[in-house]
Amino acid sequence: DIVMTQSPDSLAVSLGERATINCKSSQSVLYSSNKKNYLAWYHQKPGHPPRLLISWASTRESGVPDRFSGSGSGTDFTLTISSLQAEDVAVYYCQQYYSTPRTFGQGTKVEIK
Amino acid sequence: QVQLQESGPGLVKPSGTLSLTCAVSGGSISSNKWWTWVRQAPGKGLEWIGEIYNGGDTNYSPSLKSRVTMSVDKSKNQFSLKLISVTAADTAVYYCARVKVDTSCYDLWGQGTLVTVSS
Secondary structure, three states, X not given: OOOEEEEOOEEEEOOOOOEEEEEEEOOOOEEOOOOEEOEEXXXXXXXXXXXXXXXXXXXXXXXXXXXXXXXXXXXXXXXXXXXXXXXXXXXXXXXXXXXXXXEEOOOEEEEEO | OOEEEXXXXXXXXXXXXXXXXXXXXXXXXXXXXXXXXXXXXXXXXXXXXXXXXXXXXEXXXXXXXXXXXXXXXXXXXXXXXXXXXXXXXXOEEEEEEEEOOOOOOEEEEOOOEEEEEOO
16 A cells, blocks of 8 residues: 655644645655656545545646645655635645555644644 | 435444445436545544446455445446444544546545444
């Protein structure tokens, strides 16, 4: 199984400031034939299901604000919220879909400082 | 637009069978290739249970494979999850979700249903 490890477990950021979440996979999720990273980001607000934010490590879903961006390749990935808004308070998860079983990171809780 | 809704008993006895259905509304289940189940124990992270192709092929989590069965009923526009020999460790919110086309990430989720395993 590919183990996904996120850091930090939680972070508190002031409104309007940048939030950065890291995700590391135990093996590469970069598929050599198509040069795509099989990595997604979600957030989950209390009492709600997860919402897909980014696929292919850096492709934002339709309707996702452009303050959310994903980067990285291979085994190291980052989700950046460029200017934190109150509605961004949530738990954020990375997920690899390179192989089965699909696996998620343990989650990073983002709060307002 | 397409919506997903989980349904099933909220309470299952230990050693019993957990059975859930995910109804697809606003579109045909055949319009998407793969569908999945994910669960979340109280206060914990997301755990992938498995996925099913609308033609019936499945992939299951190795940790649950011996106890899990997924199926699709195209006539009812729904897919299902069965988990046998449940214990308290299977207490969780169970989500069904749609696998995004040409990926294996999940772009549409049901609201989730809490299943408690208790006598």
